[in-house]
Amino acid sequence: MTRMQSVGGRQGEPATSAPAGVASQRCTNADCGARYAIDRVLISCPSCGELLDVAYDRPREERMDWGRFAARSATRGPRHAAGGVATTAALDFSGVWRFRDLLPFCEDAAKIVTIGEGRTNLQRADGLARAMGLGLTDSGGLYLQYEGFNPSGSFKDNGMAAAFTHARMVGATRVACASTGNTSAALAVYGALTGMKCFVFIGDGKIAYGKLAQALDHGATTLQVAGDFDACLARIRHIAEKTPEAGVYLMNSVNPFRLEGQKTIMCRVLEGLDWNVPDWIVVPGGNLGNCSAFGKAFAEMRALGLVDRVPRLAVIQAEGSSTLERIYNDMGVRWEGAGAGELLAGRYDRARVKAEYERMDAANERAHTVATAIEINRPVNLSKALRALSVMDGVVRKVSDAEIVEHKALVGRWGFGCEPASGASVAGAAMLRREGVIKPTDTVVCILTGHALKDPDVTVAYHTGMDMRSVGPGAGAATPRGRISNPPIKVADDLDAILRAMGV
Numbered sequence: 169m170t171r172m173q174s175v176g177g178r179q180g181e182p183a184t185s186a187p188a189g190v191a192s193q194r195c196t197n198a199d200c201g202a203r204y205a206i207d208r209v210l211i212s213c214p215s216c217g218e219l220l221d222v223a224y225d226r227p228r229e230e231r232m233d234w235g236r237f238a239a240r241s242a243t244r245g246p247r248h249a250a251g252g253v254a255t256t257a258a259l260d261f262s263g264v265w266r267f268r269d270l271l272p273f274c275e276d277a278a279k280i281v282t283i284g285e286g287r288t289n290l291q292r293a294d295g296l297a298r299a300m301g302l303g304l305t306d307s308g309g310l311y312l313q314y315e316g317f318n319p320s321g322s323f324k325d326n327g328m329a330a331a332f333t334h335a336r337m338v339g340a341t342r343v344a345c346a347s348t349g350n351t352s353a354a355l356a357v358y359g360a361l362t363g364m365k366c367f368v369f370i371g372d373g374k375i376a377y378g379k380l381a382q383a384l385d386h387g388a389t390t391l392q393v394a395g396d397f398d399a400c401l402a403r404i405r406h407i408a409e410k411t412p413e414a415g416v417y418l419m420n421s422v423n424p425f426r427l428e429g430q431k432t433i434m435c436r437v438l439e440g441l442d443w444n445v446p447d448w449i450v451v452p453g454g455n456l457g458n459c460s461a462f463g464k465a466f467a468e469m470r471a472l473g474l475v476d477r478v479p480r481l482a483v484i485q486a487e488g489s490s491t492l493e494r495i496y497n498d499m500g501v502r503w504e505g506a507g508a509g510e511l512l513a514g515r516y517d518r519a520r521v522k523a524e525y526e527r528m529d530a531a532n533e534r535a536h537t538v539a540t541a542i543e544i545n546r547p548v549n550l551s552k553a554l555r556a557l558s559v560m561d562g563v564v565r566k567v568s569d570a571e572i573v574e575h576k577a578l579v580g581r582w583g584f585g586c587e588p589a590s591g592a593s594v595a596g597a598a599m600l601r602r603e604g605v606i607k608p609t610d611t612v613v614c615i616l617t618g619h620a621l622k623d624p625d626v627t628v629a630y631h632t633g634m635d636m637r638s639v640g641p642g643a644g645a646a647t648p649r650g651r652i653s654n655p656p657i658k659v660a661d662d663l664d665a666i667l668r669a670m671g672v
């Protein structure tokens with residue numbers, strides 16, 4: 169096993185030249201372009217501070233087709249204890265590792281971590297599209313990619329499978345994240361599986377209860393920090409980067425290996441469409457890891473000849489947490505790619521982004537939305553998101569909390585259930601359709617990033633009209649105001665009354 173390098177890399181040390189083998193870590197900043205060995209533990213580029221990519225040096229002429237992947241999805245699944253060395257069947261069963269040829273950073277298959285993540289599916293949602301009045305023709309259609317089917321209940325498991333594999337490669341024993349719920353639940357599941365010690369930093373009062381329950385149940389050491397998600401992430405990032413003696417490996421999406429796993433969500437969308445490319449991918453944007461991963465996935469799949477065109481990307485933020493929306497739409501900041509062959513390196517106007525962050529700090533602006541998963545002011549993957557928007561000819565929109573909650577309820581009624589951030593992607597699709605940006609003939613895939621059982625208090629509040637955070641059981645009646653609110657009916661323990669209430 170490779171000895172664990174000091175966390176955060178050896179600051180100030182010159183970048184290594186490209187290591188032997190296909191994979192390395194590469195700076196996304198075209199003016200830097202530093203490369204580092206794949207088994208170093210780095211959070212950002214030690215030379216310039218920008219984000220890193222996992223990059224693969226492939227022969228320019230290398231081509232792939234979907235045949236090899238399609239065959240693997242027929243696997244019945246592993247029949248051996250989880251956590252040990254994964255068999256080929258276990259890898260094929262995983263919706264992440266089935267696509268391992270697209271994330272070949274781990275040469276030693278014995279180190280690969282899997283619990284059968286990514287067995288998620290794509291649902292054509294005609295009823296929902298009709299209820300939303302989307303007016304899509306049969307040649308197009310609305311699809312929901314439901315990542316809530318993952319073992320811990322969100323898309324995060326895709327990323328954790330990859331990042332824990334890297335953690336194993338470097339011999340990490342302690343892992344940590346900041347979280348509003350889903351990251352911590354996923355971290356705790358994979359920590360329990362691999363025997364790594366887990367630390368979860370959560371903002372005081374800022375975590376969904378069910379998710380907290382998961383972290384506690386799986387044995388993570390959970391620290392409730394007096395502050396919000398941004399504060400927690402800054403804190404844990406500092407510990408991982410600047411206090412190497414703590415030996416903490418960071419599992420938030422600033423870790424580029426997380427994004428490698430999350431790329432496979434796009435592979436599964438294509439698989440669900442018989443390898444056809446949709447017109448739109450619509451995804452909620454918080455720390456912007458998912459949209460970044462999707463852009464990288466399509467850039468790479470196009471280079472390998474797996475797709476001949478790229479869908480458009482819509483990143484949907486909440487009004488109270490819309491930093492990317494402001495930077496992209498109001499300030500017009502764009503990614504400038506370094507040209508063909510250097511698809512993944514580029515530039516953006518860092519000074520303007522920095523000035524905007526300073527303005528936000530001076531005004532003491534804090535993110536605020538009912539969708540806690542995207543209640544993030546300083547998205548760590550901002551630059552990679554700009555790159556994804558460039559690769560996928562993307563758009564960014566913001567939607568109100570009322571729209572988020574309404575569309576979440578619509579998904580629950582006519583599609584899979586989902587948590588509030590996922591409702592934002594559907595609300596965003598409706599907005600883009602109203603604007604005419606999405607055409608009636610388009611095929612639209614909304615990513616539902618998490619299970620309905622995150623933030624259930626939001627759901628119950630929508631259906632009952634009661635603010636579940638401020639009222640206890642037995643509090644007075646309230647009037648629900650949602651378009652499809654479905655409140656429980658109070659009834660006496662009396663047969664006639666019950667039958668009347670049942671409407672039969």
Ligand code: F0G
Nearest residue numbers: 347348350351454455456457458541618
């Ligand atoms: N959707 C869900 C369900 C999430 O849990 C998150 C992030 C996002 C979307 C945002 O995704 O960062 O890729 O844009 N949840 C973090 C957490 C904050 O702690 O679980 P992104």
